[in-house]
Amino acid sequence: MRLAAVLFTAAAVFGVAQPARAGLSLTVEPLVQELHVSPGSSGAFAVKVTNGGTEAEKVSIEPIDWTVTTDGSLQFRRTDLANAHSITRYLSVPAYQFVLAPGQSREFPLSMRLPVSFSTVPTVYWGGFLVRGASVAKSGVGPAGTVFVYETVGAPKAHLALKAMRVTQSGSSGGVLSARLQNDGDAYARVSARLLIEQGGRVIQDRDLATPTIFPGALRVVNEEIKNLPPGEYRAELSFDYGTDVILTGSTDFRIH
Amino acid sequence: MFRKSALAALTISGAVAFSAAPSFAASTFTVAATVNTIATVSTATSAYTFTSNDNTDGHLPANENAAIPAGGNITGFIRTSKAGTGIISVASPAGPLTGSGGATIAIASLQATCAVGTSNAGINAVPTGLASQLALVPSASVQCAKYNQGGTGSTLAVGLLLSLFLDDTSIIADTYAALSGFSITASAT
Numbered sequence: 001m002r003l004a005a006v007l008f009t010a011a012a013v014f015g016v017a018q019p020a021r022a023g024l025s026l027t028v029e030p031l032v033q034e035l036h037v038s039p040g041s042s043g044a045f046a047v048k049v050t051n052g053g054t055e056a057e058k059v060s061i062e063p064i065d066w067t068v069t070t071d072g073s074l075q076f077r078r079t080d081l082a083n084a085h086s087i088t089r090y091l092s093v094p095a096y097q098f099v100l101a102p103g104q105s106r107e108f109p110l111s112m113r114l115p116v117s118f119s120t121v122p123t124v125y126w127g128g129f130l131v132r133g134a135s136v137a138k139s140g141v142g143p144a145g146t147v148f149v150y151e152t153v154g155a156p157k158a159h160l161a162l163k164a165m166r167v168t169q170s171g172s173s174g175g176v177l178s179a180r181l182q183n184d185g186d187a188y189a190r191v192s193a194r195l196l197i198e199q200g201g202r203v204i205q206d207r208d209l210a211t212p213t214i215f216p217g218a219l220r221v222v223n224e225e226i227k228n229l230p231p232g233e234y235r236a237e238l239s240f241d242y243g244t245d246v247i248l249t250g251s252t253d254f255r256i257h
Numbered sequence: 258m259f260r261k262s263a264l265a266a267l268t269i270s271g272a273v274a275f276s277a278a279p280s281f282a283a284s285t286f287t288v289a290a291t292v293n294t295i296a297t298v299s300t301a302t303s304a305y306t307f308t309s310n311d312n313t314d315g316h317l318p319a320n321e322n323a324a325i326p327a328g329g330n331i332t333g334f335i336r337t338s339k340a341g342t343g344i345i346s347v348a349s350p351a352g353p354l355t356g357s358g359g360a361t362i363a364i365a366s367l368q369a370t371c372a373v374g375t376s377n378a379g380i381n382a383v384p385t386g387l388a389s390q391l392a393l394v395p396s397a398s399v400q401c402a403k404y405n406q407g408g409t410g411s412t413l414a415v416g417l418l419l420s421l422f423l424d425d426t427s428i429i430a431d432t433y434a435a436l437s438g439f440s441i442t443a444s445a446t
Binding site for chain 2: 024025026027028029030031032050052053066068072073074075076077078130132133134135138139140141142143144145146148190191192208209210211212213241242243
Protein backbone atom coordinates (compact mmCIF):
# COMPACT_ATOMS: atom_id res chain seq x y z
CA MET A 1 0.00 0.00 0.00
CA ARG A 2 1.35 3.37 -0.91
CA LEU A 3 1.04 6.05 1.62
CA ALA A 4 -0.32 9.25 0.31
CA ALA A 5 2.60 11.38 -0.67
CA VAL A 6 0.64 14.44 0.21
CA LEU A 7 -0.86 14.13 3.61
CA PHE A 8 -2.21 17.57 3.27
CA THR A 9 -1.59 20.65 1.31
CA ALA A 10 -2.04 23.90 3.08
CA ALA A 11 -1.43 27.21 1.50
CA ALA A 12 -1.78 29.62 4.33
CA VAL A 13 -1.39 33.03 2.88
CA PHE A 14 -1.03 36.15 5.01
CA GLY A 15 -1.42 38.40 2.01
CA VAL A 16 -0.85 38.75 -1.67
CA ALA A 17 2.79 38.52 -2.66
CA GLN A 18 4.42 41.83 -3.41
CA PRO A 19 7.71 42.80 -5.03
CA ALA A 20 10.81 42.34 -2.86
CA ARG A 21 10.79 46.01 -1.91
CA ALA A 22 7.39 46.63 -0.48
CA GLY A 23 6.13 50.16 -0.31
CA LEU A 24 4.71 50.12 3.20
CA SER A 25 6.27 52.34 5.81
CA LEU A 26 4.82 54.09 8.83
CA THR A 27 6.27 56.61 11.26
CA VAL A 28 4.67 57.19 14.66
CA GLU A 29 5.62 59.99 17.05
CA PRO A 30 5.74 59.99 20.04
CA LEU A 31 6.00 56.39 21.18
CA VAL A 32 5.79 57.24 24.86
CA GLN A 33 4.01 59.96 26.80
CA GLU A 34 3.94 60.58 30.52
CA LEU A 35 0.90 62.31 31.97
CA HIS A 36 0.01 63.70 35.38
CA VAL A 37 -3.71 64.27 35.13
CA SER A 38 -5.75 64.87 38.28
CA PRO A 39 -9.00 62.96 38.74
CA GLY A 40 -11.79 64.96 37.11
CA SER A 41 -9.36 66.62 34.71
CA SER A 42 -8.08 65.94 31.25
CA GLY A 43 -4.84 66.13 29.33
CA ALA A 44 -3.83 65.76 25.73
CA PHE A 45 -0.80 65.56 23.51
CA ALA A 46 -0.23 65.48 19.78
CA VAL A 47 0.45 62.27 17.89
CA LYS A 48 1.86 62.42 14.38
CA VAL A 49 1.58 59.56 11.91
CA THR A 50 3.37 59.62 8.55
CA ASN A 51 3.10 57.31 5.58
CA GLY A 52 6.67 57.13 4.30
CA GLY A 53 5.90 54.38 1.82
CA THR A 54 5.09 54.40 -1.84
CA GLU A 55 1.45 53.38 -1.66
CA ALA A 56 -1.65 54.58 0.14
CA GLU A 57 -2.13 53.17 3.62
CA LYS A 58 -5.22 52.68 5.71
CA VAL A 59 -4.27 53.64 9.25
CA SER A 60 -6.19 52.09 12.11
CA ILE A 61 -5.83 53.01 15.77
CA GLU A 62 -6.72 50.33 18.30
CA PRO A 63 -6.81 50.58 22.10
CA ILE A 64 -4.39 48.17 23.73
CA ASP A 65 -3.04 47.20 27.10
CA TRP A 66 0.58 46.30 27.52
CA THR A 67 2.91 44.76 30.00
CA VAL A 68 6.49 43.60 30.36
CA THR A 69 6.99 39.99 31.39
CA THR A 70 9.38 38.75 34.05
CA ASP A 71 12.04 38.08 31.43
CA GLY A 72 11.75 41.62 30.09
CA SER A 73 9.70 40.92 26.97
CA LEU A 74 7.07 43.40 25.89
CA GLN A 75 3.59 42.12 25.19
CA PHE A 76 0.56 44.13 24.19
CA ARG A 77 -2.97 42.93 23.53
CA ARG A 78 -6.49 44.17 23.12
CA THR A 79 -7.78 46.22 26.00
CA ASP A 80 -7.95 44.20 29.17
CA LEU A 81 -10.75 45.68 31.24
CA ALA A 82 -9.79 43.50 34.18
CA ASN A 83 -6.43 45.23 34.46
CA ALA A 84 -6.74 47.54 37.46
CA HIS A 85 -3.80 49.63 36.29
CA SER A 86 -5.15 50.23 32.79
CA ILE A 87 -6.06 53.75 31.73
CA THR A 88 -6.78 52.80 28.14
CA ARG A 89 -10.53 53.16 28.67
CA TYR A 90 -9.97 56.84 29.40
CA LEU A 91 -7.92 57.49 26.26
CA SER A 92 -9.42 58.70 23.00
CA VAL A 93 -8.50 60.04 19.58
CA PRO A 94 -10.74 61.96 17.15
CA ALA A 95 -10.65 59.27 14.42
CA TYR A 96 -9.82 55.60 14.65
CA GLN A 97 -9.38 55.01 10.91
CA PHE A 98 -8.12 57.19 8.08
CA VAL A 99 -6.17 56.89 4.86
CA LEU A 100 -2.79 58.47 4.23
CA ALA A 101 -1.39 58.97 0.74
CA PRO A 102 2.33 58.30 0.19
CA GLY A 103 4.32 60.98 1.99
CA GLN A 104 1.27 62.30 3.82
CA SER A 105 1.14 62.95 7.57
CA ARG A 106 -1.67 63.48 10.01
CA GLU A 107 -1.37 65.01 13.45
CA PHE A 108 -4.14 64.57 15.97
CA PRO A 109 -4.65 64.92 19.73
CA LEU A 110 -4.61 61.89 22.00
CA SER A 111 -6.70 62.83 25.02
CA MET A 112 -7.22 61.39 28.44
CA ARG A 113 -10.08 62.37 30.72
CA LEU A 114 -10.20 60.89 34.19
CA PRO A 115 -13.53 60.72 36.03
CA VAL A 116 -13.94 62.61 39.28
CA SER A 117 -14.28 59.26 41.03
CA PHE A 118 -10.83 58.14 39.86
CA SER A 119 -8.62 57.04 42.74
CA THR A 120 -6.31 59.64 44.25
CA VAL A 121 -4.06 57.03 45.85
CA PRO A 122 -0.52 57.72 44.63
CA THR A 123 0.35 55.11 42.03
CA VAL A 124 0.85 54.64 38.29
CA TYR A 125 -1.41 53.55 35.46
CA TRP A 126 -0.63 52.76 31.87
CA GLY A 127 -2.26 52.02 28.55
CA GLY A 128 -2.02 53.01 24.91
CA PHE A 129 -2.86 52.58 21.28
CA LEU A 130 -1.61 50.46 18.42
CA VAL A 131 -1.30 52.57 15.27
CA ARG A 132 -1.30 50.20 12.32
CA GLY A 133 -0.77 50.82 8.63
CA ALA A 134 -2.11 48.51 5.93
CA SER A 135 -2.13 48.65 2.19
CA VAL A 136 -5.36 50.04 0.82
CA ALA A 137 -5.04 47.83 -2.24
CA LYS A 138 -3.92 44.49 -0.80
CA SER A 139 -4.07 42.53 2.43
CA GLY A 140 -0.88 41.58 4.17
CA VAL A 141 1.56 42.31 6.95
CA GLY A 142 1.79 46.00 7.71
CA PRO A 143 4.02 48.37 9.69
CA ALA A 144 2.86 49.74 13.03
CA GLY A 145 3.88 51.67 16.08
CA THR A 146 2.54 51.90 19.59
CA VAL A 147 1.82 55.01 21.64
CA PHE A 148 2.26 54.08 25.28
CA VAL A 149 0.84 56.39 27.95
CA TYR A 150 1.90 56.47 31.58
CA GLU A 151 -0.29 58.26 34.10
CA THR A 152 1.08 59.06 37.52
CA VAL A 153 -1.31 60.03 40.30
CA GLY A 154 0.29 61.92 43.16
CA ALA A 155 3.86 61.13 44.08
CA PRO A 156 4.13 57.35 44.39
CA LYS A 157 7.15 55.89 46.13
CA ALA A 158 9.81 54.61 43.75
CA HIS A 159 11.88 51.70 45.00
CA LEU A 160 13.70 48.86 43.35
CA ALA A 161 15.42 45.98 45.14
CA LEU A 162 18.11 43.64 43.86
CA LYS A 163 17.07 40.28 45.26
CA ALA A 164 19.72 37.98 43.83
CA MET A 165 22.70 37.99 41.53
CA ARG A 166 25.08 35.32 40.33
CA VAL A 167 27.28 34.32 37.41
CA THR A 168 27.46 30.74 36.23
CA GLN A 169 30.06 29.46 33.81
CA SER A 170 28.86 28.69 30.32
CA GLY A 171 31.34 27.01 28.01
CA SER A 172 35.08 27.41 28.42
CA SER A 173 35.41 31.18 28.23
CA GLY A 174 32.18 32.76 29.35
CA GLY A 175 29.31 32.85 31.74
CA VAL A 176 25.75 33.91 32.20
CA LEU A 177 24.85 36.64 34.65
CA SER A 178 21.48 36.21 36.30
CA ALA A 179 19.97 38.92 38.46
CA ARG A 180 16.55 39.20 40.02
CA LEU A 181 15.01 42.61 40.61
CA GLN A 182 11.78 43.52 42.29
CA ASN A 183 9.88 46.74 42.07
CA ASP A 184 8.58 47.01 45.63
CA GLY A 185 7.50 50.62 45.24
CA ASP A 186 4.33 52.19 43.86
CA ALA A 187 5.90 53.89 40.83
CA TYR A 188 7.09 52.31 37.63
CA ALA A 189 10.85 52.03 37.16
CA ARG A 190 12.43 52.95 33.85
CA VAL A 191 15.89 51.61 34.35
CA SER A 192 19.29 52.41 32.92
CA ALA A 193 21.25 49.26 33.73
CA ARG A 194 24.98 48.83 33.41
CA LEU A 195 27.23 45.81 33.81
CA LEU A 196 30.94 45.99 34.56
CA ILE A 197 33.23 42.96 34.53
CA GLU A 198 36.41 43.51 36.50
CA GLN A 199 39.57 41.51 36.93
CA GLY A 200 42.21 42.53 39.47
CA GLY A 201 40.46 45.85 39.98
CA ARG A 202 40.53 46.68 36.27
CA VAL A 203 37.37 46.97 34.19
CA ILE A 204 37.62 44.64 31.23
CA GLN A 205 34.02 44.76 30.01
CA ASP A 206 31.48 47.57 30.28
CA ARG A 207 28.03 47.48 28.75
CA ASP A 208 24.54 48.86 29.05
CA LEU A 209 21.73 46.35 29.47
CA ALA A 210 18.29 46.57 27.96
CA THR A 211 15.61 46.07 30.55
CA PRO A 212 12.25 47.65 29.84
CA THR A 213 9.96 49.27 32.38
CA ILE A 214 9.39 47.40 35.65
CA PHE A 215 5.89 47.98 37.00
CA PRO A 216 4.95 48.08 40.70
CA GLY A 217 5.04 44.66 42.27
CA ALA A 218 6.72 43.09 39.25
CA LEU A 219 9.75 40.85 39.26
CA ARG A 220 12.37 41.13 36.56
CA VAL A 221 14.95 38.49 35.78
CA VAL A 222 17.95 39.78 33.86
CA ASN A 223 20.02 37.18 32.04
CA GLU A 224 23.10 38.41 30.25
CA GLU A 225 25.70 36.37 28.44
CA ILE A 226 29.31 37.28 29.18
CA LYS A 227 31.86 36.20 26.58
CA ASN A 228 35.62 36.26 26.05
CA LEU A 229 36.70 35.51 29.59
CA PRO A 230 39.90 33.47 29.90
CA PRO A 231 40.21 31.30 33.00
CA GLY A 232 40.57 33.45 36.11
CA GLU A 233 38.86 35.31 38.91
CA TYR A 234 36.37 38.06 38.08
CA ARG A 235 33.88 40.41 39.67
CA ALA A 236 30.60 41.40 38.06
CA GLU A 237 29.09 44.72 39.11
CA LEU A 238 25.56 45.70 38.20
CA SER A 239 24.09 49.15 38.62
CA PHE A 240 20.53 50.32 38.08
CA ASP A 241 19.65 53.99 37.76
CA TYR A 242 15.88 54.37 37.90
CA GLY A 243 15.59 58.08 38.30
CA THR A 244 15.77 58.45 42.07
CA ASP A 245 18.57 59.84 44.22
CA VAL A 246 19.89 56.33 44.73
CA ILE A 247 21.65 54.09 42.25
CA LEU A 248 21.04 50.45 43.03
CA THR A 249 24.21 48.38 42.82
CA GLY A 250 25.26 44.82 43.38
CA SER A 251 28.34 42.72 42.78
CA THR A 252 29.34 39.09 42.76
CA ASP A 253 32.66 37.32 42.37
CA PHE A 254 33.01 34.39 40.02
CA ARG A 255 35.64 32.14 38.51
CA ILE A 256 36.04 30.82 35.00
CA HIS A 257 37.78 27.44 35.02
CA MET B 258 -0.87 68.90 33.23
CA PHE B 259 1.64 66.74 31.50
CA ARG B 260 5.29 66.68 30.85
CA LYS B 261 7.01 65.68 27.66
CA SER B 262 8.42 62.22 27.40
CA ALA B 263 11.82 63.39 26.35
CA LEU B 264 12.62 66.95 27.17
CA ALA B 265 16.22 67.96 26.91
CA ALA B 266 16.88 71.42 28.15
CA LEU B 267 20.25 73.04 28.09
CA THR B 268 20.75 76.39 29.66
CA ILE B 269 23.77 78.36 28.66
CA SER B 270 24.58 81.50 30.51
CA GLY B 271 27.49 83.50 29.28
CA ALA B 272 28.92 86.73 30.48
CA VAL B 273 31.84 87.92 28.43
CA ALA B 274 33.88 90.93 29.28
CA PHE B 275 37.08 92.14 27.70
CA SER B 276 39.38 94.27 29.72
CA ALA B 277 39.96 96.59 26.82
CA ALA B 278 36.33 97.07 26.11
CA PRO B 279 34.60 99.96 27.77
CA SER B 280 31.52 98.19 28.96
CA PHE B 281 29.58 95.23 27.71
CA ALA B 282 26.29 94.30 29.16
CA ALA B 283 26.20 90.71 30.28
CA SER B 284 24.26 88.68 27.76
CA THR B 285 22.47 85.50 28.60
CA PHE B 286 20.44 83.14 26.56
CA THR B 287 18.92 79.74 26.96
CA VAL B 288 18.62 76.82 24.61
CA ALA B 289 15.91 74.22 24.98
CA ALA B 290 14.85 71.28 22.90
CA THR B 291 11.96 68.86 22.90
CA VAL B 292 12.97 65.56 21.39
CA ASN B 293 10.20 63.04 21.03
CA THR B 294 10.45 59.31 20.92
CA ILE B 295 9.76 58.21 17.36
CA ALA B 296 9.96 55.16 15.16
CA THR B 297 9.60 54.26 11.51
CA VAL B 298 8.90 50.71 10.41
CA SER B 299 9.18 49.57 6.80
CA THR B 300 8.26 46.08 5.74
CA ALA B 301 9.76 44.32 2.74
CA THR B 302 7.81 41.09 3.09
CA SER B 303 4.11 41.67 3.21
CA ALA B 304 3.02 38.09 2.51
CA TYR B 305 4.10 34.78 4.02
CA THR B 306 2.80 31.59 2.43
CA PHE B 307 3.18 27.96 3.41
CA THR B 308 2.94 24.79 1.36
CA SER B 309 2.86 21.62 3.42
CA ASN B 310 3.40 18.20 1.88
CA ASP B 311 3.56 16.17 5.04
CA ASN B 312 2.41 16.36 8.62
CA THR B 313 5.70 15.93 10.37
CA ASP B 314 7.23 19.38 10.41
CA GLY B 315 6.83 21.35 13.58
CA HIS B 316 8.65 24.28 12.02
CA LEU B 317 7.72 24.39 8.34
CA PRO B 318 9.37 27.52 6.88
CA ALA B 319 7.34 30.01 4.92
CA ASN B 320 8.13 30.08 1.22
CA GLU B 321 9.31 33.68 1.56
CA ASN B 322 11.88 32.92 4.28
CA ALA B 323 14.45 32.04 1.63
CA ALA B 324 14.21 35.41 -0.09
CA ILE B 325 14.66 37.84 2.79
CA PRO B 326 17.10 40.65 1.90
CA ALA B 327 20.37 40.53 3.85
CA GLY B 328 19.73 43.97 5.28
CA GLY B 329 16.48 42.73 6.74
CA ASN B 330 12.84 42.68 5.76
CA ILE B 331 12.09 44.89 8.75
CA THR B 332 13.89 48.19 8.48
CA GLY B 333 13.44 51.66 9.92
CA PHE B 334 14.60 53.38 13.04
CA ILE B 335 13.73 53.88 16.68
CA ARG B 336 14.62 56.72 19.02
CA THR B 337 13.90 56.11 22.69
CA SER B 338 14.54 58.07 25.86
CA LYS B 339 17.71 57.43 27.86
CA ALA B 340 16.15 54.83 30.09
CA GLY B 341 13.88 53.52 27.38
CA THR B 342 14.03 50.32 25.40
CA GLY B 343 13.15 50.09 21.72
CA ILE B 344 11.21 46.98 20.81
CA ILE B 345 10.09 45.38 17.56
CA SER B 346 7.11 43.04 17.91
CA VAL B 347 4.93 40.88 15.72
CA ALA B 348 1.26 41.57 16.42
CA SER B 349 -1.34 39.06 15.31
CA PRO B 350 -5.08 39.14 14.69
CA ALA B 351 -7.48 36.88 16.55
CA GLY B 352 -7.55 34.40 13.68
CA PRO B 353 -7.80 31.62 12.91
CA LEU B 354 -6.86 31.09 9.28
CA THR B 355 -9.87 29.48 7.67
CA GLY B 356 -9.77 26.92 4.90
CA SER B 357 -12.17 26.70 1.99
CA GLY B 358 -13.27 23.34 3.37
CA GLY B 359 -13.92 24.73 6.82
CA ALA B 360 -10.72 23.68 8.57
CA THR B 361 -8.79 26.20 10.63
CA ILE B 362 -5.22 27.00 11.59
CA ALA B 363 -4.81 28.61 14.99
CA ILE B 364 -2.58 31.65 15.24
CA ALA B 365 -0.50 29.78 17.82
CA SER B 366 0.53 27.28 15.11
CA LEU B 367 2.63 30.03 13.57
CA GLN B 368 6.07 30.88 14.88
CA ALA B 369 8.37 33.86 14.41
CA THR B 370 12.14 33.92 14.27
CA CYS B 371 14.06 37.18 14.18
CA ALA B 372 17.71 37.52 13.18
CA VAL B 373 20.07 40.44 12.79
CA GLY B 374 20.27 42.02 9.34
CA THR B 375 23.10 44.07 7.91
CA SER B 376 21.04 47.26 8.06
CA ASN B 377 21.51 47.60 11.80
CA ALA B 378 23.50 50.76 12.39
CA GLY B 379 24.00 53.42 15.00
CA ILE B 380 24.70 53.51 18.69
CA ASN B 381 23.20 50.62 20.63
CA ALA B 382 22.13 49.00 17.37
CA VAL B 383 22.70 45.53 18.76
CA PRO B 384 19.37 43.81 19.16
CA THR B 385 18.91 41.36 22.00
CA GLY B 386 16.08 39.09 23.05
CA LEU B 387 15.73 37.79 19.49
CA ALA B 388 12.72 35.53 18.97
CA SER B 389 13.48 31.96 18.00
CA GLN B 390 10.52 30.03 16.61
CA LEU B 391 8.32 31.79 19.10
CA ALA B 392 4.63 30.93 18.79
CA LEU B 393 2.44 33.85 17.80
CA VAL B 394 -0.36 34.87 20.15
CA PRO B 395 -3.87 35.71 18.91
CA SER B 396 -4.91 39.34 19.39
CA ALA B 397 -1.58 40.08 20.98
CA SER B 398 2.08 40.58 20.25
CA VAL B 399 5.30 38.63 20.66
CA GLN B 400 8.66 40.29 20.90
CA CYS B 401 10.93 40.04 17.87
CA ALA B 402 13.89 42.00 19.25
CA LYS B 403 14.76 44.81 21.61
CA TYR B 404 17.27 47.62 21.52
CA ASN B 405 18.73 49.26 24.59
CA GLN B 406 18.43 53.05 24.74
CA GLY B 407 17.81 53.33 21.03
CA GLY B 408 19.05 56.51 19.48
CA THR B 409 21.43 57.51 22.23
CA GLY B 410 23.94 59.63 20.37
CA SER B 411 22.54 58.91 16.96
CA THR B 412 19.47 57.39 15.48
CA LEU B 413 19.30 53.65 15.66
CA ALA B 414 18.75 51.98 12.32
CA VAL B 415 16.81 48.75 12.50
CA GLY B 416 17.53 45.79 10.24
CA LEU B 417 15.87 42.53 11.21
CA LEU B 418 15.13 39.33 9.32
CA LEU B 419 11.70 38.04 10.23
CA SER B 420 11.03 34.44 9.24
CA LEU B 421 7.75 32.67 9.89
CA PHE B 422 7.18 28.98 10.46
CA LEU B 423 4.14 26.74 10.70
CA ASP B 424 3.63 23.73 12.90
CA ASP B 425 1.94 21.45 10.38
CA THR B 426 1.75 18.36 12.57
CA SER B 427 -1.90 18.71 13.44
CA ILE B 428 -3.44 20.68 10.61
CA ILE B 429 -6.21 19.40 8.39
CA ALA B 430 -5.67 19.40 4.61
CA ASP B 431 -7.30 22.45 3.12
CA THR B 432 -6.49 25.67 1.30
CA TYR B 433 -6.43 28.48 3.74
CA ALA B 434 -7.28 32.01 2.68
CA ALA B 435 -5.11 35.02 3.34
CA LEU B 436 -5.56 36.46 6.77
CA SER B 437 -4.95 40.15 7.40
CA GLY B 438 -4.23 41.98 10.61
CA PHE B 439 -0.60 41.05 11.21
CA SER B 440 1.77 43.91 11.87
CA ILE B 441 5.41 44.59 12.56
CA THR B 442 5.32 47.04 15.42
CA ALA B 443 7.84 49.43 16.91
CA SER B 444 7.50 50.42 20.56
CA ALA B 445 9.43 52.23 23.22
CA THR B 446 8.92 51.85 26.94
